[in-house]
Amino acid sequence: MKDEINGAIAAWDDSEIGDPLVLIHGLSESRAAWQHQSQELSKHFRVISYDVRGFGESEIGVAEGTPQQFARDLAGLLSNLGVDRARLWGFSMGGVISMRFAIDYPDMVESLILGSSSCLINQQALEFFKIRTGLTTRDKPDELIDLNTEDAKACISIDRPDLIQKYVDLRTSAIQDLKGYANACAAMSTLFEYPLTHELPNIKSPTLVITGDLDMFCPPKASGIIHDGIPGSILRILPGAGHCAHWEQADTINDIALDFLSGNGNG
Known part of the structure; x- marks a missing residue:
């Protein structure tokens, strides 16, 4: 499905039946x-x-390079679909969008799952984003693709060449516009000067924070900071899982997520 959301064409899938659960990628x-x-x-x-x-398939439109714009986009999408309140599951950058959304639109959030995410970044992470943004502004797509491929491989910790290649292909195909990638890097870079840490106590929705103990991009410490900041949140660390825990241990994480989202337990 496609429609104009906040001045740009957005693309989504909708299973249409049941209570709404929004999945937000990284x-x-x-x-x-x-x-x-x-x-x-x-x-x-x-x-x-x-x-x-x-x-x-979503256009870049007029980009602001902020988590706030991403949150407004989500609010616009839900409004378009007639959804007043939803459960959210955000992965990595999607987790940042989910936190920002829960802070800015608290009445629209039923519950949250924050997977392999962070509410702040350090100098090393800031340089990570600067390097990748630099490649987009210098119009060096080949170098960016190579770097993006290495990032993809590092996201998965298990020895599954087929799974790794599938993820590499997904990440490569997702970048249809270098400006879109640069915009997302800019948004994540704002967490250096403007971390979400002090705003986390404003999140009142039930929250599950989940990550892998081998995550190289958002280490368990980052999830611990989120957990400490959100009142009543639950923290789960999956042994033997990397950044893409939801790919590496899909059955396990799906069971944990469903248990939490259904309100049957503590994730």
Whole structure:
């Protein structure tokens, strides 16, 4: 499905039946990143997965390079679909969008799952984004593709060449516009000067924070900071999982997520 949301064409999938659950992908991904979750989750919820502004089939439009704009985009999408309140599951950058949305639109959030995410970044992470943004502004797509490929490989910790290649291909195809990638990097870079840490206590929705103990991009410490900041949140660290825990241990994480989202337990 496609429509204009906040001045740009946005693309999404909607299973249409059940209570709404929105899946929000990470940097250099598209809604296809939820391929290990969508089918199972749609048995229980109305699953809405969308391409974040500038990725996949969603246009970049007039970009601000802020988490706030991404949150407004999500609010616009839900309004378009007639959804007043939803559960959110955000991965990595999608987790940042979810936190920003829960802070800015608290009445629209039923519950949150924050996967492999962070509420702030350090100098090393800031340089990570600067390097990648620099390659887009210097119009060096080949170098960016190579770097993006290495990033993709590092996201998965298990020895599964088939899974790794599938994820590499997904990330490569998700970048349809270098400006979209640069915009997302700019948005994530704002967490250096303007971390979400002090705003986390404003999140009142039930929250599950989940990550892998081998995550190289958003280490468990980052999830611990989120957990400490959100009152009553639950923290789960999966042994032997990397950044893409929802790819590496899909069945396990789906069970944990469904238990939490259904209100049957503590994730």
